[in-house]
Amino acid sequence: xxxxxxxxxxxxxxxxxxxxxxxxxxxxxxxxxxxxxxxxxxxxxxxxxxxxxxxxxxxxxxxxxxxxxxxxxxxxxxxxxxxxxxxxxxxxxxxxxxxxxxxxxxxxxxxxxxxxxxxxxxxxxxxxxxxxxxxxxxxxxxxxxxxxxxxxxxxxxxxxxxxxxxxxxxxxxxxxxxxxxxxxxxxxxxxxxxxxxxxxxxxxxxxxxxxxxxxxxxxxxxxxxxxxxxxxxxxxxxxxxxxxxxxxxxxxxxxxxxxxxxxxxxxxxxxxxxxxxxxxxxxxxxxxxxxxxxxxxxxxxxxxxxxxxxxxxxxxxxxxxxxxxxxxxxxxxxx
Amino acid sequence: xxxxxxxxxxxxxxxxxxxxxxxxxxxxxxxxxxxxxxxxxxxxxxxxxxxxxxxxxxxxxxxxxxxxxxxxxxxxxxxxxxxxxxxxxxxxxxxxxxxxxxxxxxxxxxxxxxxxxxxxxxxxxxxxxxxxxxxxxxxxxxxxxxxxxxxxxxxxxxxxxxxxxxxxxxxxxxxxxxxxxxxxxxxxxxxxxxxxxxxxxxxxxxxxxxxxxxxxxxxxxxxxxxxxxxxxxxxxxxxxxxxxxxxxxxxxxxxxxxxxxxxxxxxxxxxxxxxxxxxxxxxxxxxxxxxxxxxxxxxxxxxxxxxxxxxxxxxxxxxxxxxxxxxxxxxxxxxxxxxxxx
Numbered sequence: 001x002x003x004x005x006x007x008x009x010x011x012x013x014x015x016x017x018x019x020x021x022x023x024x025x026x027x028x029x030x031x032x033x034x035x036x037x038x039x040x041x042x043x044x045x046x047x048x049x050x051x052x053x054x055x056x057x058x059x060x061x062x063x064x065x066x067x068x069x070x071x072x073x074x075x076x077x078x079x080x081x082x083x084x085x086x087x088x089x090x091x092x093x094x095x096x097x098x099x100x101x102x103x104x105x106x107x108x109x110x111x112x113x114x115x116x117x118x119x120x121x122x123x124x125x126x127x128x129x130x131x132x133x134x135x136x137x138x139x140x141x142x143x144x145x146x147x148x149x150x151x152x153x154x155x156x157x158x159x160x161x162x163x164x165x166x167x168x169x170x171x172x173x174x175x176x177x178x179x180x181x182x183x184x185x186x187x188x189x190x191x192x193x194x195x196x197x198x199x200x201x202x203x204x205x206x207x208x209x210x211x212x213x214x215x216x217x218x219x220x221x222x223x224x225x226x227x228x229x230x231x232x233x234x235x236x237x238x239x240x241x242x243x244x245x246x247x248x249x250x251x252x253x254x255x256x257x258x259x260x261x262x263x264x265x266x267x268x269x270x271x272x273x274x275x276x277x278x279x280x281x282x283x284x285x286x287x288x289x290x291x292x293x294x295x296x297x298x299x300x301x302x303x304x305x306x307x308x309x310x311x312x313x314x315x316x317x318x319x320x321x322x323x324x325x326x327x328x329x330x331x332x333x334x335x
Numbered sequence: 336x337x338x339x340x341x342x343x344x345x346x347x348x349x350x351x352x353x354x355x356x357x358x359x360x361x362x363x364x365x366x367x368x369x370x371x372x373x374x375x376x377x378x379x380x381x382x383x384x385x386x387x388x389x390x391x392x393x394x395x396x397x398x399x400x401x402x403x404x405x406x407x408x409x410x411x412x413x414x415x416x417x418x419x420x421x422x423x424x425x426x427x428x429x430x431x432x433x434x435x436x437x438x439x440x441x442x443x444x445x446x447x448x449x450x451x452x453x454x455x456x457x458x459x460x461x462x463x464x465x466x467x468x469x470x471x472x473x474x475x476x477x478x479x480x481x482x483x484x485x486x487x488x489x490x491x492x493x494x495x496x497x498x499x500x501x502x503x504x505x506x507x508x509x510x511x512x513x514x515x516x517x518x519x520x521x522x523x524x525x526x527x528x529x530x531x532x533x534x535x536x537x538x539x540x541x542x543x544x545x546x547x548x549x550x551x552x553x554x555x556x557x558x559x560x561x562x563x564x565x566x567x568x569x570x571x572x573x574x575x576x577x578x579x580x581x582x583x584x585x586x587x588x589x590x591x592x593x594x595x596x597x598x599x600x601x602x603x604x605x606x607x608x609x610x611x612x613x614x615x616x617x618x619x620x621x622x623x624x625x626x627x628x629x630x631x632x633x634x635x636x637x638x639x640x641x642x643x644x645x646x647x648x649x650x651x652x653x654x655x656x657x658x659x660x661x662x663x664x665x666x667x668x669x670x671x672x673x674x675x676x677x
Contacts, residue, residue, distance in 0.1 A: 008669060008671070008672045008675070009672070010672055010673075010676055011666065011668065011669075011672065011673070012666055015664070042664075046664045046666070049531075049666075049667070049669060050669050050671055050672055051669075060529075079676060082672060082675040082676050085669075085671055085672060085675055086671065086675065087671065088670070088671040088674060091670050091671075091673075091674055095670075095673070095674060096670065099670060099673045102673075196544070196548075196640065196643040196644055196647055197544070197647070199548070199640075200540075200541075200543075200544035200547065200548070200644075200647075203544065203547035203548060203550075203551050204543065204544070204547055206547070206551070207543075207547050207550070283670050283671060286668070286670045287667065287668040287669060287670055288536070288668075290668035290670070291536045291667055291668050292536070294668070295536065295540065295543055298539070298540035299540045299543065299544065301540070302540045302541060302544070302651070306647075321390070321391060322346065322389055322390030322391050322424070324639055324640060324643050325346055325349065325389070325390045325639060326349045326389065326390075327643045327646065328454075328643075328646050328647075328650065329349030329350055329450075329453075330349075330350050330453045330454065330455055331349075331350065331352050
């Protein structure tokens with residue numbers, strides 16, 4: 001084993017210790033490590049970021065060299081780990097696009113396995129949850145100017161700016177689809193305030209725009225990657241009609257219209273179109289862009305959880321002008 | 336404080352709901368400072384009003400729905416407002432002479448500070464009952480929050496071009512806070528948290544949400560920027576002995592985190608010594624004889640929303656750090672790995 005080599009593990013989507021084994025899930029594969037103390041194996045692997053040498057990792061994490069050698073050999077053979085990562089200043093833009101696509105696929109699984117997305121299409125959501133989901137979606141879409149126009153104003157890269165501008169011009173009035181859906185469900189939305197977690201999504205997108213044009217692009221790409229499969233969206237909305245529109249209000253119709261319009265604009269391919277103008281991307285920028293998009297995914301996951309929690313059960317007070325006054329109230333908090 | 340009138344919109348503190356005590360029909364409202372007991376007709380009124388005073392009903396509707404006379408509701412609410420249990424939202428929809436406005440804003444600050452103080456995660460942390468993972472998670476995320484002064488406070492003071500007398504307290508405040516995160520770096524490092532884990536990109540989603548919220552509100556108006564500190568720097572009403580006792584309890588309960596508790600105590604002491612609990616916004620508002628309805632609304636909404644984002648911050652720590660030691664790991668992207676392992 002070369003002590004000066006710099007080992008690096010793949011991007012891991014999930015990690016868990018199950019009994020005497022360490023399980024890491026990466027790129028759709030599950031890697032199970034057995035025969036060594038899983039906590040020690042994890043300590044060693046968590047230090048394998050391609051920036052520290054094997055010797056440095058072992059010293060810092062208190063891991064024996066012979067154990068490190070076993071883990072490196074086993075994980076290198078299975079393709080989980082690169083035993084000595086060559087440094088790279090840049091990567092091809094096409095590779096960057098493929099990395100983003102792979103991340104989006106894994107992130108979409110995580111996002112849409114949240115209770116909100118399991119309950120809605122299964123017909124198990126309460127009427128309040130359907131209304132709450134529609135209302136918060138309305139507030140989010142209404143924030144298109146705060147996100148897209150802001151990103152346009154901050155973008156000084158001529159290869160990217162026209163896409164943000166066009167996207168804004170194509171999206172700025174799409175809240176009207178949600179207004180119509182809310183009207184058909186008889187939900188009064190004019191005096192409502194979004195959940196703080198809905199505001200957090202808009203604020204995160206704005207922060208991404210301040211970090212850089214590719215940062216914003218990657219967040220926008222994640223959003224569009226989840227809604228760009230028009231056939232699946234139609235199936236989802238049809239399920240909503242069956243389960244939640246017994247009165248025949250047709251509240252789903254404007255939402256379907258919205259999805260089909262977005263599909264016609266080709267919003268799902270924003271990353272491909274923008275990155276088509278780039279030859280190579282600096283590795284440090286690419287890393288920061290991916291980490292920013294990962295943070296956006298975490299914020300979306302939090303949003304879905306918050307939305308479900310607030311509008312399920314005792315969420316009746318979540319509607320109306322004083323909803324934030326009651327946000328996550330603890331009841332008798334000082335008893 | 337002005338009295339409750341027909342256009343008052345009472346808001347009962349959502350973390351101080353009344354409860355029945357014993358078998359004699361006594362109704363109790365617990366505040367951090369005292370235990371308010373109501374009996375007989377008052378008990379029934381308190382129960383009926385608390386449920387309905389949700390910040391959406393004006394006084395006549397509230398009295399009608401609670402089946403009580405307006406006069407009786409008014410006298411009870413006036414008493415409960417003094418105890419910090421009730422706020423009149425109408426107060427923040429009108430303009431007022433400055434001293435009256437400040438009194439109402441201080442009441443809102445106390446009310447929303449207690450929204451945060453009632454958060455179960457914060458109570459668990461400071462009562463010494465949090466797990467090792469949650470306390471360390473809190474220390475890491477609190478570090479990110481303290482460090483964020485270099486973004487939102489820097490933005491706040493860069494954004495506004497008022498005269499020097501108005502801005503000077505804000506400039507000084509930022510100068511005194513700008514490097515406080517270094518106190519925590521030392522404490523976290525002594526507890527074994529790697530420097531790489533303290534890169535801002537490693538903050539969890541709810542901490543990032545709080546920091547982004549602070550940045551956005553610091554970008555709007557000076558009133559909104561100043562109002563943020565009403566919730567971040569709560570008014571100092573704790574006895575010095577109580578503060579010492581708090582940190583001693585934390586040291587006893589979290590022996591693995593002595594240096595972190597030292598950092599928390601030093602941070603608190605520096606803030607106290609620098610007078611950060613006195614509100615720069617008051618000095619700013621006192622320069623006019625009246626505070627407009629717009630500014631009252633802006634200040635109130637900022638305090639209310641800051642409380643929401645702090646509650647989210649604490650809940651996020653519990654959600655993210657209770658899974659075990661693996662939560663301490665945050666893998667950052669390295670595209671060189673993706674290139675090497677297609």
